[in-house]
Amino acid sequence: MSTSLIERFQNGNRLALARVITLLENDATRRESLLSTLYPLSGQARRIGFTGPPGAGKSTLIDRIVRVFRLQNQTVGVVAVDPTSPFTGGALLGDRVRMQSSWDDPDVFTRSMADRTSTSGLSAATPDVITALDAYGKQVVIVETVGVGQSTLDIAEITDTTVVVLTPESGDSIQAMKAGLMEIADILVVNKDDRDGAGTFSADLRMVLEMRQNMGDWLPPVVRTSAQNGSGIDDLHARILEHQTHMNTSGQLEIRRLRQGRAAVTRAIDERVTNILSGVHEFESIMGALSKRVAGRDLTPMAAADIVLSKVGL
Amino acid sequence: MTQKIRVLVAKPGLDGHDRGAKVVASALRDAGMEVVYTGLRQTPEMIVEAAIQEDVDVVALSILSGAHMTIMPRVLELIRENDADHMLLTGGGIIPKSDMAKLEDLGVGKLFGPGTSTRDIIAYIQNEVTERRKLVDD
Numbered sequence: 001m002s003t004s005l006i007e008r009f010q011n012g013n014r015l016a017l018a019r020v021i022t023l024l025e026n027d028a029t030r031r032e033s034l035l036s037t038l039y040p041l042s043g044q045a046r047r048i049g050f051t052g053p054p055g056a057g058k059s060t061l062i063d064r065i066v067r068v069f070r071l072q073n074q075t076v077g078v079v080a081v082d083p084t085s086p087f088t089g090g091a092l093l094g095d096r097v098r099m100q101s102s103w104d105d106p107d108v109f110t111r112s113m114a115d116r117t118s119t120s121g122l123s124a125a126t127p128d129v130i131t132a133l134d135a136y137g138k139q140v141v142i143v144e145t146v147g148v149g150q151s152t153l154d155i156a157e158i159t160d161t162t163v164v165v166l167t168p169e170s171g172d173s174i175q176a177m178k179a180g181l182m183e184i185a186d187i188l189v190v191n192k193d194d195r196d197g198a199g200t201f202s203a204d205l206r207m208v209l210e211m212r213q214n215m216g217d218w219l220p221p222v223v224r225t226s227a228q229n230g231s232g233i234d235d236l237h238a239r240i241l242e243h244q245t246h247m248n249t250s251g252q253l254e255i256r257r258l259r260q261g262r263a264a265v266t267r268a269i270d271e272r273v274t275n276i277l278s279g280v281h282e283f284e285s286i287m288g289a290l291s292k293r294v295a296g297r298d299l300t301p302m303a304a305a306d307i308v309l310s311k312v313g314l
Numbered sequence: 315m316t317q318k319i320r321v322l323v324a325k326p327g328l329d330g331h332d333r334g335a336k337v338v339a340s341a342l343r344d345a346g347m348e349v350v351y352t353g354l355r356q357t358p359e360m361i362v363e364a365a366i367q368e369d370v371d372v373v374a375l376s377i378l379s380g381a382h383m384t385i386m387p388r389v390l391e392l393i394r395e396n397d398a399d400h401m402l403l404t405g406g407g408i409i410p411k412s413d414m415a416k417l418e419d420l421g422v423g424k425l426f427g428p429g430t431s432t433r434d435i436i437a438y439i440q441n442e443v444t445e446r447r448k449l450v451d452d
């Protein structure tokens with residue numbers, strides 16, 4: 001069973017890749033064994049993240065940049081995350097609408113996924129899906145986060161180059177700063193350059209970036225693009241490669257990968273602890289009783305947590 | 315495992331608008347499904363390729379152009395050629411009863427005429443996917 005799926009995966013069967021991704025997302029048991037096979041096969045791909053506010057043009061831009069990578073004969077995998085409705089658990093995954101120009105290219109594989117109401121703009125399974133695409137042999141893996149504009153900090157924990165996409169309508173640079181987007185950007189894109197205000201906004205962003213302290217030796221470039229008419233795309237591609245070369249030669253890549261490794265272990269510990277706890281006898285009723293006491297201000301949340309942890313000897 | 319139902323919703327053909335497709339897509343989303351929406355002007359080849367990469371349980375097409383007798387069989391054929399027979403092909407639009415019967419004979423799932431309650435479509439998809447998943451083994 002399992003072996004034949006992995007065999008097909010390793011033979012480059014895209015149905016097997018698609019099914020592996022489904023299992024990583026949904027089947028906790030299969031996920032463990034799949035990952036132990038996939039992990040040693042991965043680690044080769046360039047990992048690039050695209051984040052930024054809703055409607056900034058992330059998908060349209062990715063569609064364009066994928067073609068540039070394809071012209072360089074690089075195989076590409078794309079993961080596009082859209083939000084899960086917290087009310088129904090359903091999701092409308094619409095990024096593909098803007099990512100169609102490589103639909104018949106066998107070396108481009110695109111997968112949409114719901115964030116399953118994680119708050120990071122990524123789903124808990126996104127890192128695993130990246131691992132799968134990487135292990136499958138994709139040389140470039142591109143991730144599009146949910147267009148949150150806030151708490152997207154996780155993207156740097158799974159990609160090597162983070163591209164933050166803004167538009168002249170994104171407001172002023174203060175808003176981008178508040179949202180933490182300036183800190184995580186390795187490259188800033190002002191998309192919709194075909195519209196008014198792109199020049200001023202870019203100059204603004206550049207000034208803010210240049211004033212920042214403790215920058216290290218990489219000053220994030222500000223690239224103006226129009227994903228609609230294609231201008232600036234080659235420049236963006238060149239900047240991405242430049243950043244990756246910088247990461248390699250400066251030793252930053254190693255540091256970032258180490259940080260990613262640590263984040264991955266932390267996530268796994270969280271998951272394991274949550275699993276262990278939910279296996280505690282009468283877990284739900286204990287939680288119910290404690291929540292009531294916390295809500296009634298009879299107990300602090302920390303004291304309640306200690307009670308739960310003590311059930312498993314922690 | 316309790317896996318979310320994944321559906322690809324597309325509007326093949328060159329004609330018109332995708333209002334119907336969007337209504338169905340959001341109704342399925344509201345029923346808790348993960349809906350991959352690919353939009354207008356999709357060819358059967360594009361639809362099936364997307365369905366494979368997205369590993370959907372269901373392909374739901376909205377057809378208004380009257381081209382259902384060419385599009386539906388072609389999509390079905392491509393699904394089979396790609397060994398993706400576990401996928402349910404369904405859809406809706408202005409399709410005469412006799413054509414519906416012919417398509418169902420070919421192996422297309424139930425088709426829905428205009429004015430069908432989205433509740434019926436949801437119930438049909440939920441039942442059908444539950445049945446089909448019992449048969450899939452990987």
Ligand SMILES: Nc1nc2c(ncn2[C@@H]2O[C@H](COP(=O)(O)OP(=O)(O)OP(=O)(O)O)[C@@H](O)[C@H]2O)c(=O)[nH]1
Nearest residue numbers: 054055056057058059060098147191192226227228
């Ligand atoms: N004028 C103009 N419109 C653009 C440009 N790039 C994208 N758009 C349009 O902006 C809208 C949103 O584009 P998307 O690529 O879907 O944006 P996104 O950031 O992926 O959106 P979400 O995934 O929903 O957050 C679409 O209507 C695009 O056609 C551009 O450079 N110029």
Ligand SMILES: [Mg+2]
Nearest residue numbers: 058059095144
């Ligand atoms: Mg998008």
